[in-house]
Amino acid sequence: MQPREFLMIPGPTPVPDAxxxxxxxxxxxxxxxxFSKVVQDVIQDLKWxxxxxxxxxxxxxxxxxxxxAAVSNTISPGDRVLSLICGVFGERWAKVAEAFGAEVERMTVEPGKAIDPKAVEAKLASAQPKFKAVTITHNETSTGVINDLQALAAAAKKHSALSVVDAVTSFGAVDLPIDAWDVDVVVTGSQKALMLPPGLGIIFFGKRAWEAKANCQSKSFYFDLKKxxxxxxxxxxxxxxxxxxFCGLATALKMMREEGTESIFARHMRLKQSLRAGLQAMGLELVVDEEAASPTITSIKPPADLTVDAIRKKLKERYKILVADGQEELKGKIFRIGHMGYVFERDVLMTLASLEATLIELGHKVEPGKAVRSASDLLAARK
Amino acid sequence: MQPREFLMIPGPTPVPDAxxxxxxxxxxxxxxxxFSKVVQDVIQDLKWxxxxxxxxxxxxxxxxxxxxAAVSNTISPGDRVLSLICGVFGERWAKVAEAFGAEVERMTVEPGKAIDPKAVEAKLASAQPKFKAVTITHNETSTGVINDLQALAAAAKKHSALSVVDAVTSFGAVDLPIDAWDVDVVVTGSQKALMLPPGLGIIFFGKRAWEAKANCQSKSFYFDLKKxxxxxxxxxxxxxxxxxxFCGLATALKMMREEGTESIFARHMRLKQSLRAGLQAMGLELVVDEEAASPTITSIKPPADLTVDAIRKKLKERYKILVADGQEELKGKIFRIGHMGYVFERDVLMTLASLEATLIELGHKVEPGKAVRSASDLLAARK
Structure with a gap:
């Protein structure tokens, strides 16, 4: 007998029994x-x-x-798009826009760093001709970086560019007040903080996005939002x-309403902080500095004497806990722990303890118990 | 307490417990x-x-x-497409092709009739310039007509046009030997004869389709089949x-392997024949003549003294059996019974008996028991 595989990856994430x-x-x-009632409930709760x-x-x-859907309903062939790239999913925005004929300019920072809103603001101010849209990755899944979406969306708005945002691994875990920040398009998926299996994409589409849609020349049918x-x-x-x-989403959103947004967001901050504290206490090097560190995904460099493969394999074999490899150029160089959605403090403690035991079994020197102690000290100190 | 809602609609269809x-x-x-193992199994079984x-x-x-996906991977803007239309889903092909800039010519027959392969052959022979593709609806869900796909695909091939086929309500219920009939593109969905909830689209893509893809100018990303x-x-x-x-599909396909293709196809023929016999014995007028009648969907005109609404409402209220209204111009004029996938002889008998009781309760004159007798005579006579 074995425990159920536990998904500490950046999606799919654990799904509640209900x-x-x-x-x-x-x-x-x-x-x-x-079914119409289910649709109504889901739409209302997503807006909430x-x-x-x-x-x-x-x-x-x-x-x-x-x-x-975000691109093909707003961007026409030849439109200028500024893609802010701090990892694989930022690059995906650029590729989607290019697939639809946009003229894409990339603003790229090295993996593990966040986009600098001031640099974006300067870029947009000097652009000739103006950019039609700025693609933004709120939370970069490949590195565990969270960007300052409020500032980035404000910069886009100031220069009349649409803010087109991938919030796949942030929405529902991190505060994203769409109206207060005046974000034009926000995309997310079911299998992350919304606690569902994969299979649904969700898109918020604002007033300026509809204005762009009215003049949009891109061809689409299945994703045509007018329909x-x-x-x-x-x-x-x-x-x-x-x-x-859809029925599962209705249930998940009801559970989220019961917990309340601020409580959900605070929980994710605690998960991040306690996990990071534990990992650092274990002597592991984190990829992202504190101020850009994602509340939902944490990236870690393996100790010099161990490979990512060995760590992931042993953690799965002994404890049935799944963590993710790096993607593309970071494959084998980092591993990533997802902590979003139906994930709680005890899961962080379990993961830290299991990872510690794994490192010790693999022959790496770690002071036993220190990781969990650091994390639980932090958890115990909360109000 | 009420029995579970029983889906005798053309999808979603009943899903087996397993x-x-x-x-x-x-x-x-x-x-x-x-998961890779699941993918392998699913692909292998779909090919089977x-x-x-x-x-x-x-x-x-x-x-x-x-x-x-079928259109955007094969058709470029300006390509000539012949759309064979005998209902709502034939028209959908035309609309998708037009959305991607194709120059679409429609060959339309009245609802309830099948497409005449000879007329298609003549059309293709005289076309100048030649058509790049012919869109075909194998089984028209809106009317319950099955087209002679073998002849239609042969006509397309003879005139070097791609055969692009919607087999959403036929694949897995009706024989569709893709290689023997040399069909280029076949599309289906999970929620019909494959006995799953909705959410997966499936596309078979042949050698000539890949050749078209190599020169295809349409823009796509999510549905780009090269990826x-x-x-x-x-x-x-x-x-x-x-x-x-995906995991559900693996299970469904295993169940289908156990029953065997020829047995599945024969079962659907029996469902169609026994249902039609029973409906006719009840004095109801069928929309489609025997030779074009679909093995998976049967359309019925309501008796002159009853409305489609009244019949559907009472059948749902009393017996929790769902049947479908007509679509678009046929709304309120016909009702449709789906009988595909995880549907068996006893379900046809139950539906006939419940429909008969419904008509009687609504004040329509029916000879009690005659419908079920006709159907069961037919079922009893099978080898």
């Missing part, structure tokens, strides 16, 4: 009053979570499908949706 | 050897079911997403897939 039960229920017809009155649509697609808008006015979707995940 | 259990299991990481060596890709999207091909070579997907539905 959500699994909703997903497991026999699908209901999607052209029924019962995003603190917004903007339109929001739920797509049967991965988060990347949501990114395509979703028309259907949503009748509490339905244009194509057969993933009924099961 | 499949629901697979879907309900906690998601596994999608970059793991365990489609009797093909062509590539097949599983998209996290509705069937309509699969249709977009799926590259990932599939490593038994994975380019973006986070719907892990739960």
């Amino acid at each position: 959500v699994l039960e909703s997903v497991a229920r026999h699908p209901i017809g999607h052209r029924t009053p019962e 979570l995003g603190k917004t009155e903007n339109d929001v649509f739920v797509l049967t697609a991965s988060g990347t499908g949501g990114m395509e 979703y808008k028309k259907s949503l006015d009748a509490n339905t979707t244009p194509y057969t949706p993933n009924v099961s995940l | 499949v629901l259990e697979s879907v309900a299991r906690h998601p596994i990481g999608h970059r793991t050897p365990e 079911l489609g009797k093909t060596e062509n590539d097949v890709f599983v998209l996290t999207a509705s069937g309509t997403g699969g249709m977009e 799926y091909k590259k990932s599939l070579d490593a038994n994975t997907t380019p973006y986070t897939p719907n892990v739960s539905l």
Whole structure:
């Protein structure tokens, strides 16, 4: 017998039993009053979570499908787009925009660093011709960096560029008040802080985004948001949706309402802080400095005497805990721990303790117990 | 207490418990050897079911997403496309192709009729310039018509046009030997004969389709099949897939392997024949003549003294059986019974008996028991 595989990866993330039960229920017809009620609840609760009155649509697609919807509904071939890149998912925005014929300029910082809003502001101010849109990665999954979205969106707005934001690994874990920050387009996915299996993309689409849509020349059908808008006015979707995940999402959002946004966001901050404290106490080097460190993903360099492969393999074999490798150029150079959604303090303690035991078993010198002590000191000190 | 809602609609369809259990299991990481094994099994079994060596890709999207993938990977703006239209879903092909800039010519027959392959052949022969592709609806969900796909695909091939086929409500219920019939592109969805909840689109993509892809100028990212091909070579997907539905699909396909293709196809023929016999014995008028009647969906005109609304409402209220209204111009004029996937003879008998009781309760004159007798006579006579 073995414990259930525990997902401390940046998605899919742990799914609560109540959500699994909703997903497991026999699908209901999607052209029924019962399903329309689910759609209504989901839309209302997503707006609550995003603190917004903007339109929001739920797509049967991965988060990347949501990114395509963001681009193909606002950007025309030849439009100038500024892509802010601090990792793999920032680069994905650039690739999606290029796939739709945009003229993309990349502003790239080295992995582990955040984008500097002042540099963006200067870039936008001097741009000739002006940029139509700025693509932003709120939380860079490949490195565990969180960007200053409020400042970046403000810079974009000041220079009449749309802010087009990937919030896949932040939305629902980190405060993202869409209206207060006046963000134009926000994309997320089901399998992260929303605590669902993968399969739904979610897109918030604001007033200026609709204005861009009116003149948009890009070709699309499945992701054409005008169709979703028309259907949503009748509490339905244009194509057969993933009924099961919609029902699961309704349940997940109800659970989030019970906890409350500020409590959820504070929990994720505690997870980050206690995990980082424990890892540092273990003598491990973190990839991201404190001020840019993500509340949902933490990247770690392996000790010089161990490989990422060996650590991940042993942690899975002995403790059934999954952590992620680095991606692309960081493969084998870092490992990443996801801590978002249905993840709690005890999971951080378990992960720290298991990682410590793993390092010791692999022959690395660690002072036993120190990691957990640092984390639990920090947790005990909270109000 | 009430019985579970029974879906005799053309999708979502009934899902077997074993499949629901697979879907309900906690998601596994999608970059793991365990998930790669699921991908391998699913691909192998889909090829078995489609009797093909062509590539097949599983998209996290509705069937309509699969249709977009079919178009955006083969058709360039300005290409001439012949769309064969015998209902709502035939028209959808035309709309998707137009959304991607194709010059679409429609060959339309009245609802309830099938496309005439000879007329298509003549059209293709005289076309100047030649058509790049012919869009075909194998089984028209809005009317319950099945087209002669073998003849239509042969006509397309003869005139060097790609055959691009919507098999959403036929694949897995009706024989569709892709290689023997040399069909270029076949699209289906999870929530029909494959017995899953909605959320996956499936696309078979043949050699000539890849040749078209090489010169295709349409813009796409999420549905760019080159990326799926590259990932599939490593038994994975380019973006986070719907892990739960993949696992459910593996289970469903295993069940289908146990029953065997010919047995599955024969069962659907029996469902169609016994249902039609029963409906006719009840004095109801069927929309589609025997030779074009779909093995998976049957359309019925309401008796002159009753409305479609009244019948559907009472059937749901009293017996918790869902049947579908007509779509668009046929709304309120016909109702549709779906009988595909995890549907059996007893379900047809139950539906006939419940419909009969419904009509009687609504004041329509029916000879009690005659419908079920006709159906069961037919079922009893089988070998």
